[in-house]
Structure formats: structure tokens, C-alpha cells
């Protein structure tokens with residue numbers, strides 16, 4: 469922020485595509501990514517007159533699961549309403565949403581920023597259907613209704629966040645939570661999760677809420693944080709000039725320019741003329757149903773993160789990464805289970821394996837390295853059979869490329885660690901004899917010379933010498 473006299477107040481609305489095969493109110497496929505335009509459509513999601521929508525039960529079930537994971541009170545009775553507006557991406561002329569009686573209310577999600585934990589309150593979670601996609605070209609606009617009618621949940625936070633980093637952490641925690649409970653794949657590159665961020669500024673110590681700017685349709689964590697950062701600076705400058713915003717506005721964001729731009733005055737609920745959807749029954753969720761889904765809830769990412777840090781001693785950064793995705797977390801859990809070494813498992817999975825996957829544009833599910841193979845690699849390091857450097861380098865490389873077994877690789881390539889004391893003593897003496905200058909430097913107190921000698925010994929054995937033993941032997945020899 470421009471200075472510390474002001475405080476930002478930030479709330480997020482998140483739209484997430486519910487993981488279902490079909491759309492919210494019709495049997496059309498909800499798999500719309502990279503599909504030929506308008507192939508997943510029918511009279512219901514095209515808004516033809518006289519068609520009757522039917523509620524997708526699976527969407528409700530997953531909406532309830534998400535609500536429970538977010539500690540919300542699931543409502544026994546909720547209903548759908550028509551939110552009326554005209555736009556070419558909305559063939560019905562209204563969106564089916566939930567207005568005054570949403571599926572769930574009053575939850576929270578814990579986030580961790582710079583080691584500080586914080587609960588962000590969730591105001592509500594409701595179900596609705598998505599609009600189509602418009603592509604503006606030179607002579608007109610192309611309409612693709614594959615997305616029209618896709619099941620969405622909208623999750624509205626309370627304005628509990630105060631920095632772009634907090635909003636980013638909340639958005640990431642939300643993505644992880646929705647993925648762990650199977651409520652959404654929340655893949656932003658496929659448009660499955662989008663953010664609207666409300667930002668206002670107030671003098672520090674003031675607890676009033678001032679008019680906000682709502683930044684629409686942010687579709688990556690990076691744009692979310694940049695856009696909020698920009699808006700905080702812009703509005704702080706207005707306060708500095710003594711003319712803060714007087715009314716609520718809706719703005720857009722362009723990544724290229726790194727700026728928000730004015731779209732319109734903010735619309736209110738009155739503008740939409742909400743009324744109950746006459747073609748759909750209310751949604752009734754029984755206590756039994758809720759209990760059953762509660763039992764099905766897996767360990768949530770926040771719980772996993774805490775367990776990794778407190779029980780396993782894994783670093784915070786690694787714990788956040790490992791708990792960010794269900795496939796990654798279960799992979800890591802499997803490696804720990806077999807290797808019995810959580811710290812090395814965390815390093816191998818979060819750093820080495822992830823870097824290789826990223827470089828090759830692969831998902832964890834596509835990895836040829838099975839958790840059991842990675843666990844045996846770690847055991848070989850712990851048993852002193854190979855050095856960590858060789859494990860991380862040559863052996864892992866081969867495992868990643870060919871899915872080969874680490875024991876076979878080490879045997880075939882002769883990479884076993886040299887831990888034979890007499891052999892290593894000979895090696896160290898040779899290194900000392902060949903580097904008399906370093907020996908003198910060391911005697912003059914240059915510690916660097918010592919590490920140079922260790923490095924020479926490792927180099928001579930192509931990294932296969934037991935580094936700890938080499939260090940000890942050299943220390944002893946040089947003391948003489």
C-alpha cells in the first residue's frame with residue numbers, strides 16, 4: 469500500500485464448476501473444454517420456450533460436500549430463483565441461481581500467510597448455471613453455448629481479507645479444498661474456477677465499509693493478486709487526494725496492461741428482478757443425507773498441511789505444496805508409508821519430482837516413477853548404498869525417463885556409494901598429495917581450501933564416495 473495510514477478490505481466471490489458429467493438442469497455433457505462450438509446443447513440449455521429444467525442431483529450432492537468442507541450450515545430447504553438480464557451469452561434471458569435461500573450459509577476457510585493462520589468467513593454457497601461464451605470478432609460476435617447451463621457453485625466470502633497475498637492464499641486454499649472433496653476440478657486453465665474481487669480502502673482504525681470496486685472475472689491466481697494490488701494502490705491514491713470513490717463500480721482487468729478499467733456502475737439485486745423459479749421444486753436436504761456425506765469427507769488440505777508440518781517436520785512451503793492437490797498428497801502419503809522418511813520424501817516429491825513433471829508438462833498421474841520405487845530410492849540413500857547426489861541425479865533421472873527400478877539402475881551402472889574406510893583413506897591421502905597449495909592455504913586458516921579438497925575427492929569418485937566419511941577422514945588427516 470502507498471502508505472500505512474490505510475487498510476484494504478477485500479472480499480471474494482468464487483465461481484467453481486461442479487464436477488458432474490452433465491449440466492445443471494439438462495442431460496448435455498459438461499465437458500466443454502476445446503470442443504467444437506455448440507455441440508453440447510439442447511432445447512433446455514438453449515432456452516427454447518416450453519422446456520422444463522430438471523435439477524442435477526449429483527450437483528446438489530457435491531455442493532453439499534463442498535459446503536461441509538467449508539464448515540457451512542447446509543440449509544434443509546433452499547430454492548432456485550430467476551436472475552433476469554439480457555445478454556447474448558444467456559439464451560434464456562435469465563440465469564437460474566439461488567437468491568434469498570441459498571444451499572448453505574456461514575462457513576469459514578483457514579488460510580496461512582507468512583506463517584500466520586487466519587479464518588476467512590464464508591457468507592454463503594449457492595448453486596446456479598453458467599452462461600455461454602462470446603468471442604468478439606471484427607464483423608460481429610461468435611456465440612458458443614457449450615458452457616451454457618453448466619453446473620456452478622458460487623462461494624461468497626465475508627470481506628475478511630486485507631492484502632492481495634491473503635486473497636491469493638484464500639483462493640488457493642479454496643481450490644485445494646474443492647479438489648479434495650471432489651466438488652470441482654477447479655482447473656483455471658479450463659475456466660473451471662473464476663474470481664470476482666471486491667476491494668475498498670479505509671483509514672486504519674476505521675471499521676466502516678466504504679464504496680468498493682468489484683473486479684470481474686479474474687481467471688488465475690496471478691491476475692487475482694495483481695489486480696487487487698493495483699486496485700489498492702489506485703484507491704489509496706484517491707484517498708490521499710481527499711476524494712475517495714463515492715459509489716460502487718464494476719471494473720475489468722487486463723493482464724497485458726496491468727491495470728483495471730471502468731466497466732459500469734455496480735448493479736444491485738433490484739436490477740435483476742429476482743423471482744422464484746416456477747419450473748423447479750425446492751431443494752430439500754435431510755439431516756441423514758448430511759450425516760452420510762460428513763462421513764465421506766476425506767482429510768482436508770488444511771488438516772493435511774498441519775499434519776505434515778507438526779508430525780512429519782516438513783517445511784511450510786513443502787507442506788502447502790504437497791497438500792494443494794489430492795493426487796499429489798496421496799502420492800506423497802504412499803512414499804512416506806513405504807520409506808518411513810517423511811522429510812526426504814517431501815524433498816523428493818515436492819522438489820525433484822515436481823521439477824521434472826513441470827519441465828515435461830506432465831501431471832503426477834502420468835509419472836512413471838511409482839511411489840514404491842521412490843521409496844526404495846530413499847531407503848538406499850538412508851542405508852548408505854548410494855549418495856544423495858547420485859540418487860537425486862543419475863538414478864532419479866533414469867527412473868523418471870524409463871520407470872526403471874532404482875536397485876537395477878544402481879547395479880547396472882555401478883553407482884554404489886564407496887563407504888570402505890581404507891579405500892577412502894587412500895583416496896584422501898592422494899587428494900592431499902596432489903593439492904599441496906590447498907593444504908598450505910588450509911593451514912593459514914582458509915576454510916574454503918578444506919571444501920575444495922572434499923570436492924576433489926568427490927570428483928575423483930564421480931560423486932560415489934560417502935561424503936560424510938570423506939569429510940571426517942580429511943578433517944582428521946589435516947589436523948596432523
Ligand code: ZN
Nearest residue numbers: 494496510513
Ligand atoms: Zn442442454
Ligand code: MN
Nearest residue numbers: 483565596622
Ligand atoms: Mn454467480
